[in-house]
Amino acid sequence: MQSIISVQNLVKTYASGFQALKGVDLEIRRGEIFALLGPNGAGKTTLISIICGIVNATSGSVTADGHDIRKEFRAARSKIGLVPQELTSDAFESVWRTMTFSRGLFGKPPNPAHLEKVLKDLSLWDKKDSPILSLSGGMKRRVMIAKALSHEPQILFLDEPTAGVDVELRRDMWDMVRSLRDSGVTIILTTHYIEEAEEMADRIGVISKGEIILVEEKNTLMRKLGRKQLTLHLQAPLQQIPTQLANRQLELSPDGTQLIYTFDAQADATGIASLLRQLNEHGIDFKDLHTSESSLEEIFVSLVHQR
Numbered sequence: 001m002q003s004i005i006s007v008q009n010l011v012k013t014y015a016s017g018f019q020a021l022k023g024v025d026l027e028i029r030r031g032e033i034f035a036l037l038g039p040n041g042a043g044k045t046t047l048i049s050i051i052c053g054i055v056n057a058t059s060g061s062v063t064a065d066g067h068d069i070r071k072e073f074r075a076a077r078s079k080i081g082l083v084p085q086e087l088t089s090d091a092f093e094s095v096w097r098t099m100t101f102s103r104g105l106f107g108k109p110p111n112p113a114h115l116e117k118v119l120k121d122l123s124l125w126d127k128k129d130s131p132i133l134s135l136s137g138g139m140k141r142r143v144m145i146a147k148a149l150s151h152e153p154q155i156l157f158l159d160e161p162t163a164g165v166d167v168e169l170r171r172d173m174w175d176m177v178r179s180l181r182d183s184g185v186t187i188i189l190t191t192h193y194i195e196e197a198e199e200m201a202d203r204i205g206v207i208s209k210g211e212i213i214l215v216e217e218k219n220t221l222m223r224k225l226g227r228k229q230l231t232l233h234l235q236a237p238l239q240q241i242p243t244q245l246a247n248r249q250l251e252l253s254p255d256g257t258q259l260i261y262t263f264d265a266q267a268d269a270t271g272i273a274s275l276l277r278q279l280n281e282h283g284i285d286f287k288d289l290h291t292s293e294s295s296l297e298e299i300f301v302s303l304v305h306q307r
């Protein structure tokens with residue numbers, strides 16, 4: 001499948017001499033939701049800003065729907081909608097005028113039917129004549145999305161779309177983003193909320209210290225890097241793990257009442273059956289057991305910490 005965004009060997013060295021991007025390659029597939037995860041200062045905003053033509057790269061190239069962001073700036077930029085973190089509109093202006101103005105900036109002829117559809121999709125139609133400042137925080141965020149969609153872009157960047165919003169609004173936002181994807185828009189979002197990436201993304205990219213350290217299908221990532229744990233609640237506390245079991249991936253809880261076995265969720269043989277046999281041989285009885293899987297958060301933290 002042809003990529004809708006192609007980033008090749010992108011380097012950004014700021015005037016201070018700091019290298020924020022160290023040769024980034026990234027392909028975004030048409031129609032996907034791609035989540036870009038990274039700790040503070042990893043280079044997410046720099047990368048997005050270059051793709052959107054706000055910041056110039058030191059070297060490397062970016063194409064959006066086949067158009068080079070430098071050589072064919074207007075054509076490339078018109079494919080992209082950007083929803084920044086901060087509200088960037090005249091708060092006294094009405095929702096409708098904000099959208100028509102934004103569309104005009106891209107040199108697109110008026111298309112009231114498109115704007116109406118966007119506003120209806122975002123449940124903002126009845127607010128079209130309201131000044132932005134009269135709207136709630138959640139509505140203002142939706143107006144920023146409406147504004148970014150006003151020129152009919154095929155690619156939408158959402159920078160931290162749900163930072164600081166309450167749980168209910170976050171869920172609404174997720175539903176909205178999914179329905180945008182279903183309507184054919186490719187979505188790239190940055191987020192600090194791992195839960196958000198886990199919930200929404202088709203693929204996940206992790207950036208750390210200016211390098212993309214991993215790009216993977218979310219499900220594959222969770223399967224591949226996911227660890228499973230089996231916790232056994234013991235009948236009687238243990239002082240220590242018997243030496244015969246020392247070569248196992250076992251941990252004893254500080255109070256000695258739980259044995260925790262970590263195993264590879266992917267492996268054909270988990271070793272659970274033989275572990276249980278060994279415990280039986282050593283007279284270690286348990287009253288209960290449960291298994292748990294590592295979350296994307298744990299995977300992410302361990303990835304970034306390995307570096």
Ligand SMILES: Nc1ncnc2c1ncn2[C@@H]1O[C@H](COP(=O)(O)OP(=O)(O)OP(=O)(O)O)[C@@H](O)[C@H]1O
Pocket residue numbers: 014015016018019020038039040041042043044045046047
């Ligand atoms: N104009 C600039 N001049 C010099 N250094 C900069 C400039 N802008 C960003 N940086 C540095 O580049 C690095 C990457 O910044 P960037 O804003 O891209 O990170 P980020 O991943 O978006 O972080 P956050 O999650 O905190 O928004 C940081 O170390 C930052 O201090």
